[in-house]
Amino acid sequence: MLPTTDNSMERTEIKIGGFGGQGVILSGYILGRAASIYDEKYATMIQAFGPEARGSACSAQVIVSHKQITYPYITQPTLMVVMSQEAYTKFVPELAPGGLLITEEELVVPHNLRKDVRHYSIPATRFAEELGKKLVVNIVMMGFLTAVTGLVHVEAMRKAVAISVPKGTEELNLKAFEKGYEYGLSVGKKTNESVSMNV
Amino acid sequence: MLPTTDNSMERTEIKIGGFGGQGVILSGYILGRAASIYDEKYATMIQAFGPEARGSACSAQVIVSHKQITYPYITQPTLMVVMSQEAYTKFVPELAPGGLLITEEELVVPHNLRKDVRHYSIPATRFAEELGKKLVVNIVMMGFLTAVTGLVHVEAMRKAVAISVPKGTEELNLKAFEKGYEYGLSVGKKTNESVSMNV
Numbered sequence: 231m232l233p234t235t236d237n238s239m240e241r242t243e244i245k246i247g248g249f250g251g252q253g254v255i256l257s258g259y260i261l262g263r264a265a266s267i268y269d270e271k272y273a274t275m276i277q278a279f280g281p282e283a284r285g286s287a288c289s290a291q292v293i294v295s296h297k298q299i300t301y302p303y304i305t306q307p308t309l310m311v312v313m314s315q316e317a318y319t320k321f322v323p324e325l326a327p328g329g330l331l332i333t334e335e336e337l338v339v340p341h342n343l344r345k346d347v348r349h350y351s352i353p354a355t356r357f358a359e360e361l362g363k364k365l366v367v368n369i370v371m372m373g374f375l376t377a378v379t380g381l382v383h384v385e386a387m388r389k390a391v392a393i394s395v396p397k398g399t400e401e402l403n404l405k406a407f408e409k410g411y412e413y414g415l416s417v418g419k420k421t422n423e424s425v426s427m428n429v
Numbered sequence: 430m431l432p433t434t435d436n437s438m439e440r441t442e443i444k445i446g447g448f449g450g451q452g453v454i455l456s457g458y459i460l461g462r463a464a465s466i467y468d469e470k471y472a473t474m475i476q477a478f479g480p481e482a483r484g485s486a487c488s489a490q491v492i493v494s495h496k497q498i499t500y501p502y503i504t505q506p507t508l509m510v511v512m513s514q515e516a517y518t519k520f521v522p523e524l525a526p527g528g529l530l531i532t533e534e535e536l537v538v539p540h541n542l543r544k545d546v547r548h549y550s551i552p553a554t555r556f557a558e559e560l561g562k563k564l565v566v567n568i569v570m571m572g573f574l575t576a577v578t579g580l581v582h583v584e585a586m587r588k589a590v591a592i593s594v595p596k597g598t599e600e601l602n603l604k605a606f607e608k609g610y611e612y613g614l615s616v617g618k619k620t621n622e623s624v625s626m627n628v
Contacts (some may be wrong), residue, residue: 255454259476276501277458277474279465288458288593302475302501321463330534355590365595394487396564 240296242381245307245324247289247317248337249392253368254313258290260372260390261382264388265294268386274302287316289387294381309379311371312338313354332375350378350417357409366406369395373407377414439495441580444506444523446488446516447536453512457489457572459589460581461492464493467585473501486515493580508578510570511537512553521546531574533566549577549616556608565605568594572606576613583610 244261248254255277262273272295274342291304306326312318313334318341325331327346335351354370369391376387388404395403443460445451454476471494490503505525510516512533517540524530526545534550539554540549551568568590575586587603594602 250593251598255458259454260477262476273478275476277461277477278501279461279472279474302477394449399450 239241241299242294242309243304243307243326244292244294244309244311245289245304245321246292246311246313247287247321248313248368249316252288252313253365254288255290256394257311257368260369260387260394261375262292262294263394264382264386264390268389269382271296272298272384272390274299275333276302276304277306278303286316287320289317289321293424296317302406309375309381311375313371315339330379332371332378334371350374350414352410352413352417354410357413358406361402361406361409364400367401369403369406370410373412374417375410376407376413377411378418438569441493441500441508442503442506442525443491443493443508443510443580444488444520445491445510445512446505446520447512447567448515449487451487451512452564453487454489455593456510456571457491459568459586460574461491461493461594462593463585463589465580467588468581470495470581471497473498475501477502477505485514486519488516488520508574508580510574512566512570514538529578531570533570549573549613551612551616553607553609556612557605558585560601560605560608562601562605563603568602568605569609572609572611572626573613573616574609575606576610577617 246254246258258275262275265271266273273293275290277290277294293299293302307324308326308329310321310325311332314337318338325347329347331347331349333340333351334355336355340349342397354367358364358367359368376384383389391403391407392400445453445457457474461474464470465472472492474489476489492498492501506523507525507528509520509524510531513536513560517537524546527550528546530546530548532539532550533554535554539548551573553566556568556569557563575583590602590606591599602611
């Protein structure tokens, strides 16, 4: 089980980081929408523009909770998705002890990773290219996250993907999602580890 | 001058609405980034997933302020950008008295618009199509907003557009921004009205 940010274990703080144009914000939007509209949870996504927004690093902060969220700022994420080296360097130090980190295999080299962090990497760019469109890399990542965390029901995520992507690209994005999801399931089996979020 | 949400006239609440895939969230992100990173203001963007997120309407809530923002939720927007009829119907009732509404000319028919609302429409879809890429309609809208509100410096917006859009599309998006900006300036001259935001 992953640690959650408060002791009631009902709130999961997620940070998604990458560079502009990778669909970081859309990923957070899909996750929040899946949790709150198609699953039975509450969610917020916030973009607080601080010094970290200088440069090309880009991040979305998502909170998924069983209760209504009164404080939408992230204090210490327990789950992080990282799609660029700059985002890795900037954001990973914030990850909670024992937190779960998901990185894109080609884009991020996990230098000096803390021992307490549980880490998965996925060749999402390669999968996206195999599907003919590199742009869907973020959706592959979301499929993977769904499989390895169980944070939001897979069917809720599928619905949120379908309704949130540009019209005409639904099928491609759903394929990208499935690719990441299946890879996540296979990795979960290999490691024989039950990774679940407390929401 | 536009009314602002609190009496100190230092906080402007903005809501951007449309349907999924139109770049609503990216627009909010660019506006917030321009204000806080390239201008000397504070900004937050929040996506609170409530009942309004059901269906295909999509919105971003942005706050731009001279002070640090402790409460990131919008209570009553004074500026609204609307790119779909569904978003018009859902969101415009929330607009503050005397607020400013910017709509996309082909996509929104402003039924029963309150008399106190100041309204501009722009053929952003047509401009985007003339540039060869309908997808940049949201950036045309941002250019227009910049010209008619003065909320954020134009140079700050240009920088935020360039760094926030997918790599390889910077030039196209900057052209889209200029198109909307120039149209906004010409409309401003025609109406001989000084519209400025109090930030």
